[in-house]
Amino acid sequence: MEMLKTERLSFAYPEREGEGQLVLKEIGLTVERGSIVAILGHNGSGKSTLAKQFNAVLLPSGGKVWVDGFDTADEAAQLEVRRRVGMVFQNPDNQIVANVVEEDVAFAPENLGVPTEEIRTRVDDALAAVGMANFARYAPHLLSGGQKQRIAIAGVIAMEPECIVLDEATAMLDPQGRRDVLETVRRLNRERGVTIVMITHHMDEAECADRLIVMNQGEVYLDGAPREIFQRVDELRAIGLSAPETVKLLDSLRKEGLDVPLSAISVEECAGAICAALKAEEKNAPKGNETEWNQF
């Protein structure tokens, strides 16, 4: 069974219903178990709203959302849905409930009525999984942003979810904090098979996903493998997004007439592709052209 599935999902915030403005329009998506899905889109395109549909914090105005086969609109299944899909939000300060790290990590299992001994093992395990085992007795406000965010992730892991949704969870972090959080998330996916839905602004974060969904004005605009989507430079530009710098460089070179593939995303790949193209050019070109190159 799919981890998440939406069918013609529409949504309008109740307080704005009068305007009849749909924030989500007829979205049909399935997210496979164990995959990493990135969602990209500029501000106000409905990413956070979509994320909140995935664990029944918001319910569809039209259409359906299923989480592991449970209909989110079914009130009796609400806890089942929420324990399966953990959420990590942007501001780590506003999602930490307790003033001792381990108490905070224990919050979800406590709510679920997990027996005390098991809470202990879950908390220790979750803190170890995010590499924060030494901070169990710390006060959260003494930690760095990246550390706080990892605590928030630990709090979600302790719930033993099958899917974790990160809503711009790295947006407020410094580069080191971002790397730590991303590494943690990827490890969870690799080692425990947790499905990851990652909402992000950073192209390089989207790169390492199995699948990339681009949202625009409440609709799914593009959907496919990151490599494939990044090659659609013009379509991305049309909605004000830009491809990774490497792809943009390759695209410019292509427009100048150099035959490079657009599929090279990482800097190394990009350099390799350009070198290969230049060498091929050299081989094909008549002798006279060589001096022209040398003049550069």
Add this chain to the structure above:
Amino acid sequence: MLKDITLGQYFPGNTLAHRLDPRTKLMMVVLYIVALFCAKGFLSYGLMALFLLLCVRISKVGFRALVRGMKPLILILIFTAVLNMFYTPGRAIASFWVFTLTVEGVWAAVFMVIRIALLIMGTFLMTYTTSPIALTDAIENLLGPLKRLRVPVHELAMMMSIALRFIPTLIEEADKIMSAQKARGADFETGNLLRRAKAMAPVLVPLFISAFRRADELATAMECRCYHGGEGRTKLHVLRYQKRDLFCLVTMALVMIGAVILGSLGY
């Protein structure tokens, strides 16, 4: 400047005072306060002060930290002392205008100051040696029976622990906003009280707005982590009474009885 606030601050440690069940400490504080209000003369106050000193010694909390905690309350202390001095009827020592200083008044003021100081220090000693989480746990547990009377005990305890959790965050934020306003020429340190209060408005408004946003986000985050009230909740740390709890509670009770008897005899 805001960092000086020590109310509810916890100094971790591993002494008997730290290891006691928070419920025991809470009950001890209540008994201590009752005893303080029954004390009358030097002997009973001396007993209470001695007991507090013993507790401070056991807890290894610096005496200085306790006194520092009293700083914000000095104004109240002085005010009470002055009121007592002039408004207790008795033998007059000096008088001017409508005020009459009496011997009884001076004694009343001295005892009142001692009483309030002991009360504050006793309470602070508890908050210094008990983590806020343990304290809210204890309150929830002790007030548990009131749930039958539909008092929202769990909700109150949760509110309290969240408030405690956000105090440092909001203080940090207030500091940041104040620095930002200072950089634009705001002045929080000079002028009379009214001027200073006015200067605080541009700090409080953004602080409140941000607090509401935080509350909204926190509520969502709690929902996402399956929070659905106190029903069916379990705990990472379950409170269990030990032998030492009984011992300390009995000691406290004896001291209280001693103070009550001494007090009723007028000592």
